[in-house]
Amino acid sequence: MIRLEHLTKHYGSFVAVDDLSLEVPRGVLYGFLGPNGAGKTTTLRIIAGILRPTKGRVFLGGDDVHDRPLSAKSRLGFIPDRPFVYDKLTGAEFLRFVAALYGQEGDAVERRISELLEVFELTVWKDELVEAYSHGMRQKLIISSALIHRPQYIVVDEPMVGLDPKAARLLKDIFRQFVHRGGTVLMSTHTLEVAEAMCDRVAIIQHGKIVAEGTVRELRAQHHAGGGDASLEELFLKLTGGAQVRDLVEVLGDGGERA
Amino acid sequence: MIQPSLWRVLEPKWRTALQRLREERSRGPGRLLILVLAASGFWLGVFGILYRILKYFRGVEDVGPLLAGKILGVVLLAFVGILVLSNVITALSSFFLSKDLDLLLSAPVDWLRLYCAKLGETLLHSSWMVALMAVPIFVAYGVVFRGGPLFVPYAVLTVAPLLVLPAVAGSALTLVLVNIFPARRTRDLLSIVALGAVGVLILLFRLIRPERLASPEGFRNLVEFIAVLRTPTSPYLPSEWAAQAVMGFLRGKIDLLPLALLWSTAGSFVVLGATLHRQLFAPGFTKAQEAAERFVRGTLWRRTVGVMLAFLPVAKREFVIKDVKLFFRDTTQWSQLILLAVLVVVYLFNIKTLPLHRGESVGFFYITLVSFLNLGLAGFVLAAIAARFVFPAVSLEGRHMWLLRSSPLDLRALLWSKYWVGTIPLLALALLLTGLTNVLLQVQPFMMAMCLVTIVGLTFAIAALALGFGALFPQFETENAAQIPTSFGGLVYMMAAIAVLAAVIFCLWQGVFQYVRAVYLGRPVVIDAWMIWWFAAAAGLCAGVTAAALRAGLRRMERFEF
Numbered sequence: 001m002i003r004l005e006h007l008t009k010h011y012g013s014f015v016a017v018d019d020l021s022l023e024v025p026r027g028v029l030y031g032f033l034g035p036n037g038a039g040k041t042t043t044l045r046i047i048a049g050i051l052r053p054t055k056g057r058v059f060l061g062g063d064d065v066h067d068r069p070l071s072a073k074s075r076l077g078f079i080p081d082r083p084f085v086y087d088k089l090t091g092a093e094f095l096r097f098v099a100a101l102y103g104q105e106g107d108a109v110e111r112r113i114s115e116l117l118e119v120f121e122l123t124v125w126k127d128e129l130v131e132a133y134s135h136g137m138r139q140k141l142i143i144s145s146a147l148i149h150r151p152q153y154i155v156v157d158e159p160m161v162g163l164d165p166k167a168a169r170l171l172k173d174i175f176r177q178f179v180h181r182g183g184t185v186l187m188s189t190h191t192l193e194v195a196e197a198m199c200d201r202v203a204i205i206q207h208g209k210i211v212a213e214g215t216v217r218e219l220r221a222q223h224h225a226g227g228g229d230a231s232l233e234e235l236f237l238k239l240t241g242g243a244q245v246r247d248l249v250e251v252l253g254d255g256g257e258r259a
Numbered sequence: 260m261i262q263p264s265l266w267r268v269l270e271p272k273w274r275t276a277l278q279r280l281r282e283e284r285s286r287g288p289g290r291l292l293i294l295v296l297a298a299s300g301f302w303l304g305v306f307g308i309l310y311r312i313l314k315y316f317r318g319v320e321d322v323g324p325l326l327a328g329k330i331l332g333v334v335l336l337a338f339v340g341i342l343v344l345s346n347v348i349t350a351l352s353s354f355f356l357s358k359d360l361d362l363l364l365s366a367p368v369d370w371l372r373l374y375c376a377k378l379g380e381t382l383l384h385s386s387w388m389v390a391l392m393a394v395p396i397f398v399a400y401g402v403v404f405r406g407g408p409l410f411v412p413y414a415v416l417t418v419a420p421l422l423v424l425p426a427v428a429g430s431a432l433t434l435v436l437v438n439i440f441p442a443r444r445t446r447d448l449l450s451i452v453a454l455g456a457v458g459v460l461i462l463l464f465r466l467i468r469p470e471r472l473a474s475p476e477g478f479r480n481l482v483e484f485i486a487v488l489r490t491p492t493s494p495y496l497p498s499e500w501a502a503q504a505v506m507g508f509l510r511g512k513i514d515l516l517p518l519a520l521l522w523s524t525a526g527s528f529v530v531l532g533a534t535l536h537r538q539l540f541a542p543g544f545t546k547a548q549e550a551a552e553r554f555v556r557g558t559l560w561r562r563t564v565g566v567m568l569a570f571l572p573v574a575k576r577e578f579v580i581k582d583v584k585l586f587f588r589d590t591t592q593w594s595q596l597i598l599l600a601v602l603v604v605v606y607l608f609n610i611k612t613l614p615l616h617r618g619e620s621v622g623f624f625y626i627t628l629v630s631f632l633n634l635g636l637a638g639f640v641l642a643a644i645a646a647r648f649v650f651p652a653v654s655l656e657g658r659h660m661w662l663l664r665s666s667p668l669d670l671r672a673l674l675w676s677k678y679w680v681g682t683i684p685l686l687a688l689a690l691l692l693t694g695l696t697n698v699l700l701q702v703q704p705f706m707m708a709m710c711l712v713t714i715v716g717l718t719f720a721i722a723a724l725a726l727g728f729g730a731l732f733p734q735f736e737t738e739n740a741a742q743i744p745t746s747f748g749g750l751v752y753m754m755a756a757i758a759v760l761a762a763v764i765f766c767l768w769q770g771v772f773q774y775v776r777a778v779y780l781g782r783p784v785v786i787d788a789w790m791i792w793w794f795a796a797a798a799g800l801c802a803g804v805t806a807a808a809l810r811a812g813l814r815r816m817e818r819f820e821f
Contacts, residue, residue, distance in 0.1 A: 048665035051820050070667040078665035084658040088588040089581065100577030101666040129588070145662070 001026050002047065002153055002186055007056035009042050009208075016042040017053070018208035024186050024201075029179045031199030032188040033232075035240050039208035040188040041081060044157050047186065048078040060153055074102060077146030079156040083138035087131035091122055091141050094130060095148055102149035109148070116144040119174075120167065135162040143171065154178065154185045160194055172198055196232040206240050262369055268376040271359050290747050297750055298391075306395035313403040327400070328506040334396060335498035338389050339425055340460075344453045345385035346429025347436075351446055353380045354430060354540070355437055355547040364544070374536040378529070382426035393418060397505075404509035417504045417518065420525035424497050427525075427532040434535060437543040447590035454594045458601035497521060560584055574668055578676040582652075592740055595647060603692065606640065610696045623703075627775050630702045634710050635764050637692045638717045641685060642725075642756035649681035649725035650752055651743035653816065657735030660819060670816050674726065674809060682722040689718045705774060705784070709767070709794075716801035717763060720808075721756055727808030728752035730815045759804050766797035 002024040009017040017039045024030040034040050045051045047058050049065045049072070058065040063072035085094055092113055099109045117123045120140040130138065139162045146154060154175070160168050175185050175198065189195050195202055196216055203213040212219050216232055223235060266273075284291070312330075316323040354360075354377050363373060397418075401410040436445045493499065500517035507514040560580050568576045586592050613629065656663065656673075663673060693714045697707050732748020743749065770793040777784045 045661075048661070050661055050664040052818075070669065073665060073667040076665065078661070080661045084661065086581065086585060086659060088585045093581075093584070097577050097581050098662065098666070100573045101663070101668045103573055103667070105573045105577075 001059070001061065002030075002155075002184055003059040004043070004047070005057045005059070007043065007046060007058065008054045009039075009046060009051065010054045015208055017046070019056070020205070020208065020210060021056075022203060022210065022213075024184055026184050027179050027182050028200045029175055029185045029187065029198055031195040031202035032186060032205065033190075033192070033195055033202055033236060034188075034205035038205045038240075040205055041157055042208075043205070044078075044155050044186070044188055045080075047155050048076065049073055050078075074149075075152040077149070077151035077154045079143055079146045079154065079159055081157040081161065083135065083142045083162070085130045085133075085138055085141060088129055090127050090129055091117065091133070092126040094141060095145055098145040099148050104149055112148055116147060119170070120144055136164055136167065139163055140167060147174075152183055154183065154187075156185065156187045158189060159187060160189065160191055168194075192232045192236055202232075204236060204239050211239050262372050265372060265376050265379065268363065268368060268372055269380060272380060293750060293754075294747065302395045305392070306399050309396055309399035310403060313399055317403055324404070324506065324510060327404070328502055331396075331400065331505060332496075332499050332502035335421065335501050336496065337460075338393065339421065339498050341457075342386060342389055342422065342425035343429050343432075344456060345389075346381055346426045347433050348446070348449050348453060349385040350377075350381045350426075350430040350433040351437070351449065353377050353384065354433065355544060356446075360544070370537055370540065371533060374533050374540075378426055378430055378532070381430055382422060385426065385429070386422045390418070390422065400505065400509060406509050410508065413508050414505065417501050417521065420521040421497060421501050423525040424528055427528040431532050431535050434539050434543055437547050438539050450591045451594045451597070454597050458597050461598075461605060462601050497524060560587075572672075575672050575676055578668075578673065579680055582676065582680045585655075589740075599644060602640070603688070606636075606692065607695055607699070610699050613700075624775060624779055626700055626702060627706055627771070630697055630700050630706050630710060631764075631768070631771060633696050633700070634693065634713060634767075635760060637689065637696070637714060638721070638760040638763075639757065640692065641689050641714075641718060642721050642753060642760065644688070645681065645685060645721050645725035645756070646744040646749055646753055649677075649685070649722050650729040650749055651734070651740045652677045652681060652726060653730040653812070654734040654737065654743050655740055657733060660735075664819075670813060674730075674813050674816065678722060678726055678809065681726060682718065685722055686715065686718045689714045703778075706771075709771065713763065713767060713797065716798055717760065720759055720763075720801040720804040723805040723808040723812075724756050724759065725752060727810075727812035728755065730812035733815075733819070759800070763797045763800055766793050766800065769793040 002022075004020055004022040007017050007020040007022075008015070020039075020043060032040050032043070042051065046053050047060075047065065049069050052066060060072040060076055063075075065072045086097075089097065095113045095116065096105075096109065099105065099112070113126075114123070117126050120143065122137065122140060122144070125133065125137065130141065133141065139159075143159070146156070159171055159175075163171065172194070175187070179185055179200070187195075187199070199216075201213070201215055202219070203210045204219075205211065212223065212235075214222065216235075219232075219235055223238060313327055316327045316330075319326070397410075397414045400406065401414070406413075433445070436449070440448065497520075500520045503514065504517040504521070507517070560583055564580050564583055565576065568579055571579075610633065663670075690711065693710050694707075697710055702710075728748055728751060729743075732746065732751065734743045734746050734748070737743055737746075744752075770790040773787075773790055774784055776782075
């Protein structure tokens with residue numbers, strides 16, 4: 001279980017996360033939605049122990065991430081939105097290094113590395129320096145690294161960015177199987193179709209606060225969007241105030257038809 | 260279609276620079292004051308030395324001004340050489356690897372505007388330091404030869420084309436190289452060639468032993484020296500034209516030909532450079548996007564460092580192996596070892612050429628004094644090396660902190676690994692430098708033991724200071740490790756390291772002086788409470804600084820936010 005209690009984060013006078021409380025039960029794939037700058041990434045980075053909250057607490061299982069960081073983090077796999085990896089390590093070396101950070105080594109790790117590289121179709125690249133990898137390949141490598149120590153919780157920020165359709169489908173399957181086996185996933189995404197298709201529950205966040213929470217069906221019922229069968233996109237736009245349609249003709253011009 | 264002005268094309272660059280200045284200013288006047296003081300100290304030092312040399316030359320009739328002109332020619336030639344190398348490396352970033360290129364190339368900006376904008380950027384980035392360095396040199400010439408206020412614009416008019424020429428030549432050379440090799444491999448190649456060239460230059464300069472010039476009876480030597488050096492008097496060298504132009508003005512015989520040559524050559528270079536750019540930039544840029552394919556097995560470090568560190572927990576061991584691999588796979592990092600090796604050779608050569616053991620025997624006092632000063636100098640060299648290799652260690656982890664902070668790695672383990680990866684090579688170097696120099700100086704066993712123990716303590720303290728200050732003043736956005744020590748934090752670290760060095764040497768001198776006096780007066784050396792107290796104070800200082808610096812670094816790292 002991932003539990004957030006009154007989580008607050010200030011950057012100077014700017015409030016990025018505002019008294020946010022949330023509970024993601026075991027075996028659930030939870031979607032974290034919101035417009036740009038809503039506070040999703042900040043929240044996920046606090047959960048991963050990268051940022052310290054101004055107020056509030058984060059629990060992974062029974063462990064407070066900031067009071068008992070080592071125990072909490074050993075059960076977590078974090079996938080950031082920007083794939084910064086050591087350029088001068090090879091893919092296999094990077095995975096070996098990450099396994100070591102979790103205290104794992106030996107033949108079991110080597111087998112796990114081969115397995116993950118095979119699944120993400122990186123086997124032929126395993127001895128090549130990461131500096132030669134494309135954005136999507138780096139993203140796959142980071143996803144592999146988050147899985148290498150067999151975590152119980154996965155916190156993932158925009159997982160589909162840069163992935164080809166095949167890898168995106170693979171990731172969806174991995175996450176579904178992961179929660180099916182009792183794991184917990186908290187995932188932020190902009191791709192509402194992905195959230196709608198994959199997530200058991202979603203929360204929509206704006207200005208650092210949760211403005212709606214539940215299953216997609218519950219949210220539809222609560223907010224009477226589109227007469228009950230509205231898409232998540234319509235619901236999202238209604239809740240986040242993005243439904244005011246600008247005069248697109250004015251924005252786009254005349255489509256380059258000028259002589 | 261109306262083209263954007265050069266100013267507009269470079270807007271992201273200069274706006275970023277302005278923003279950085281604003282940020283620096285908002286951090287209070289302390290930083291600015293320290294920077295101004297350090298720069299003024301450096302300028303005054305260069306000015307003072309050159310002023311004395313030129314004043315001496317000026318007193319020598321006929322030949323004096325000629326020699327001053329020759330020296331200016333050599334200095335300017337060295338500047339041009341450094342500038343060409345520096346421009347070649349900078350042009351690679353600004354023309355081929357810079358992040359604004361995708362935007363500029365997809366916009367309807369014409370090739371000539373792009374060339375001029377990027378040439379300007381390259382020139383500014385690679386020349387500002389040399390231009391600043393030239394200021395006290397020209398001021399010294401202006402003051403000694405009474406150039407008057409008009410000398411200032413005249414010197415600017417002379418130096419400006421001298422900066423343009425290497426910028427065009429360097430950019431053109433890069434353009435050709437990128438069309439032959441992939442850009443990233445070109446960068447590797449260039450950093451080795453550039454540092455190798457600088458190393459050879461330093462070595463040659465030292466082996467020529469220019470200190471002979473300073474000896475009063477050295478005038479004959481000076482002439483010989485100039486003859487041996489064969490100062491380039493080629494009429495085709497722009498640095499010679501600039502030297503002629505400047506010396507002509509200072510001697511009241513203004514000759515416009517060298518100035519005309521400088522400006523017309525600079526102009527034609529820009530035209531030729533632009534033509535080459537038009538032909539080769541597009542294929543070169545496309546090629547620059549290719550990454551260098553490098554398949555690596557990486558078993559060497561695992562079999563050596565990995566086996567040696569088998570007793571450590573896996574996280575610490577892998578962290579050390581990772582740091583060693585990253586260092587040796589990054590050409591811009593390890594190639595600096597070439598320069599380091601040259602500096603060590605020069606250092607040992609300096610000690611060897613000291614006139615201590617020639618002819619009649621020199622007093623024991625002087626040998627001890629030199630050995631003691633050598634300790635301070637070795638400490639300073641170590642501090643400078645730690646600034647380059649240990650200080651950036653925390654900053655270089657910046658982009659990867661997401662991984663380290665989200666994993667169960669204890670930050671103490673991270674700091675521990677960084678500390679030992681930096682300290683052990685530094686310690687080996689420290690012992691080598693101090694041991695060899697003391698052997699060359701033929702010091703007494705007491706001094707040898709004292710120096711070796713002290714340098715060990717100092718190395719621990721200096722490495723901790725470098726790592727601690729590196730964490731207190733991190734530069735997470737800088738990708739180039741070589742730029743990190745030149746930041747404000749780097750300067751503060753160097754000042755702190757020098758202060759610690761001075762304090763330790765002060766403590767030791769109290770004890771050593773008693774030993775020297777006893778030996779000098781032929782009395783038996785008695786190790787008493789006074790001596791032990793000062794040695795203990797020096798040891799305590801080293802241990803205290805080590806612990807405090809590492810602790811402060813760890814505290815700061817715990818508060819890092821990304």
